[in-house]
Amino acid sequence: MKSIEISARTVAEAVELALAQLGKDRDEVAIAVLDAGESGDEALVRVTVVDDDEDAEQSAAPARATNAEEVQNIARSILDDLLERMDIHAYVTPVVTRVPGQKGDIEETITLHVEGADEEAMGLLIGRRGETLRSLQFLLNLLVSRRVQKWPQIVVDVGNYRQRRQESLEGLARRMAERVRQTGRPIMLEPMAAYERRIVHLALREDKTIYTESSGEGENRKIVIYPAKQ
Numbered sequence: 433m434k435s436i437e438i439s440a441r442t443v444a445e446a447v448e449l450a451l452a453q454l455g456k457d458r459d460e461v462a463i464a465v466l467d468a469g470e471s472g473d474e475a476l477v478r479v480t481v482v483d484d485d486e487d488a489e490q491s492a493a494p495a496r497a498t499n500a501e502e503v504q505n506i507a508r509s510i511l512d513d514l515l516e517r518m519d520i521h522a523y524v525t526p527v528v529t530r531v532p533g534q535k536g537d538i539e540e541t542i543t544l545h546v547e548g549a550d551e552e553a554m555g556l557l558i559g560r561r562g563e564t565l566r567s568l569q570f571l572l573n574l575l576v577s578r579r580v581q582k583w584p585q586i587v588v589d590v591g592n593y594r595q596r597r598q599e600s601l602e603g604l605a606r607r608m609a610e611r612v613r614q615t616g617r618p619i620m621l622e623p624m625a626a627y628e629r630r631i632v633h634l635a636l637r638e639d640k641t642i643y644t645e646s647s648g649e650g651e652n653r654k655i656v657i658y659p660a661k662q
Contacts, residue, residue, distance in 0.1 A: 434454065435480040436453060437466065437476060437477070437479075438450040441474060441475070443475040443574060446476065446591065447463060453480065454481055456481055457626070458566070458570050460626045460653070461479050462479070462583070463573075464479075466478055490510050500528055503542060503580055504526045504528060505587070506576055506580065507542060507544060507584065508524050508544060510551070512524055512615065514568070515546070520548065520553045521549070522547060522554070524544050525545045526543070526544050527543045527544075527545060528541070528543075541587060542586045542587065543589060545592070546589065546590045548591075557590045562597060567653055568588055569586070572586065574623070598631050601628055602631065602635040604621070605631075605632045606635065609657055612659050613642065613659065619656070622634065623648070623652050624653070624654065626653075629646055629655050633646075633655070640660060642658060643657075644657050
């Protein structure tokens, strides 16, 4: 995996510089804040490209927090403040999922579920194809990382959008795979964020009649479904 270290005046600026140099978007990299720059020095980050095809095979798990409860409380407090500043009235429910890791340890994922009565406001938080939601999640991870001195990999969901989007993508993947089997020709899907491409890869991983690959760079990266090689 390709990795670079970048320093800049702020963590956000360092991340943007690294993404520009790598030619990747935020969903295609893992970010480690080496120095938040709070002592007067420049911020330093390490940005590593994550291959979504490899992730589909290895199911790489998100980084674990040293103290999940503390990170959860910090993240919820920051998200509550962000929503208040955006004049959005919503309730945040944190959920910690614990699953056995590949090395026998316990891996924890923190998901913050946002619910509100104003459907229009919830839609604005999600944005077109989840773009605003991904930006909000990145901003939250960035702000939390400055408090805990590591990239926490917190997931933000609004109105159960991510679950509904996953089910939609899995259905699309199966339909397009069937079309590939019928025609014997590859099909290229629309550009997707990295986490969405992983959903498609995983949905079709056990299907031996087809195989999937990603092509393109950055925001134009797409999945191609091919008929299995004879």
